[in-house]
């Protein structure tokens with residue numbers, strides 16, 4: 001297992017980071033699309049909350065001034081009841097009640113706000129995940145096999161549960177901004193230059209924060225592959241699919257050590273950055289604190305000289321401290337939002353990946369029945385990112401209604417031919433015709449609906465037995481008769497009848513009620529998918545390898561009988577099965593070696609005869 005290569009960290013300039021803020025608009029639309037009422041609720045609550053702090057502080061100032069004024073009155077009452085009776089306490093009491101109401105209101109709004117945000121967050125994560133799944137479904141096989149696309153998907157996936165955070169930050173900042181304006185309005189009345197002092201004191205912290213956010217993003221970005229590898233190791237070490245082999249080979253220690261190694265590496269990089277960040281930021285924040293105490297001294301002095309009341313002193317000192325904190329959080333928050341918006345790049349950039357294999361604008365109908373067949377004209381194919389030709393100069397015809405077997409050694413190109421037939425890939429050179437027209441001229445979905453392929457590495461769905469067959473044609477999953485018939489055709493019916501819940505039996509060990517099947521039983525289930533499909537071309541790409549010789553013979557005999565009138569292709573390494581085909585195409589290193597019936601090919605005494613003889617000897 002090779003260590004993932006590290007991409008150079010993309011440290012973005014301040015401008016680029018600001019540029020990422022362009023995603024805030026589309027993000028807002030995503031959030032709004034998730035739930036308009038909740039979005040309105042969160043904005044409304046934040047608006048009200050933004051004005052509460054200054055109101056509370058100002059009422060506090062009024063209380064202090066009122067208490068000092070009342071205490072200084074000559075000949076005030078001695079007892080509590082006399083105080084109340086005199087009416088002198090009325091205003092103080094009213095003010096205290098008002099502040100109490102504000103405090104209760106603030107608490108309630110804060111709880112209500114988190115509740116709304118939490119619900120919105122869950123809904124957002126679900127709806128964005130669904131969008132990601134929908135978009136992933138449009139991508140080509142080639143793109144899935146590309147590790148760069150996998151990285152982007154992983155980064156986008158992270159955003160499905162973090163994305164709302166950015167929106168929350170933006171809302172939070174608007175809230176902070178309004179609070180700041182309300183506090184600043186108070187300060188401007190008393191001492192405007194204090195605001196300038198505040199700003200100057202905060203700039204260094206802001207710049208520092210912005211710088212470290214960029215470093216942090218670059219670090220996370222460059223570690224995407226490692227994160228995927230860690231996830232892979234964790235899963236391989238502890239999943240039902242791998243448990244058997246991991247135990248037999250005793251791979252646990254190896255996997256855990258590899259996991260520890262790679263996470264240590266990530267941990268060290270994160271720690272180094274965290275230490276640098278906190279150290280530097282500590283110093284820069286101290287500058288802001290110095291600014292605050294300078295202002296505090298000034299306000300205290302003005303109070304001593306009688307220009308400010310004690311109430312003013314508490315209001316101003318309070319305002320100033322809160323304003324300092326708020327400005328710092330606004331500036332830092334702004335820089336962090338800009339950096340977080342970079343992560344949104346990952347989300348939105350995934351949505352910009354588009355498939356390369358599409359239907360044409362005016363597709364032709366897939367002929368029914370197919371009259372001529374599929375013709376390969378000098379087809380060559382290189383897998384993306386490779387120089388090697390997996391197949392080249394392939395020219396042959398798969399006639400309508402015939403059963404063609406593909407034979408060749410491992411890596412000869414058999415599966416590649418099947419993938420090209422189903423347009424999972426496009427030929428790099430040459431073309432494939434269906435009834436005289438390039439495959440690219442047909443509607444992609446209609447073409448795929450007409451091609452039923454069961455691959456050697458078919459998927460073992462953790463679904464019921466019936467559903468495992470129905471996936472062959474998922475919109476007919478309610479058609480029980482069709483499922484049962486497909487199972488009978490693929491010889492799976494007998495095995496399903498023995499399952500405790502027959503067709504409704506969950507299969508696979510992933511969930512508690514699941515029953516595990518043998519390899520051959522899984523294959524019979526998978527082959528039934530081909531019969532479920534109303535496809536004109538049926539392909540069995542070696543899904544029978546785990547069947548015993550008799551079972552494979554029966555499956556193929558049945559396959560041939562049932563595909564009468566249909567075009568079919570089968571791939572097998574067993575010549576007893578291959579010889580049943582009408583014609584056999586022998587492949588050698590991606591090119592056609594020979595083609596003919598079993599008898600013709602034997603008579604030619606070429607590669608086919610040689611391979612056949614080799615296998616026959618094994619049975620003597």
Ligand SMILES: Nc1ncnc2c1ncn2[C@@H]1O[C@H](COP(=O)(O)OP(=O)(O)OP(=O)(O)O)[C@@H](O)[C@H]1O
Nearest residue numbers: 145383386390408409410411412413414415416417
């Ligand atoms: N996704 C892929 N990316 C790059 N190369 C691939 C990919 N799939 C197959 N190849 C290469 O293409 C060649 C042909 O592979 P293919 O799977 O068609 O062989 P095959 O005849 O079906 O072999 P087998 O009998 O082992 O199933 C092989 O050399 C293989 O390494």
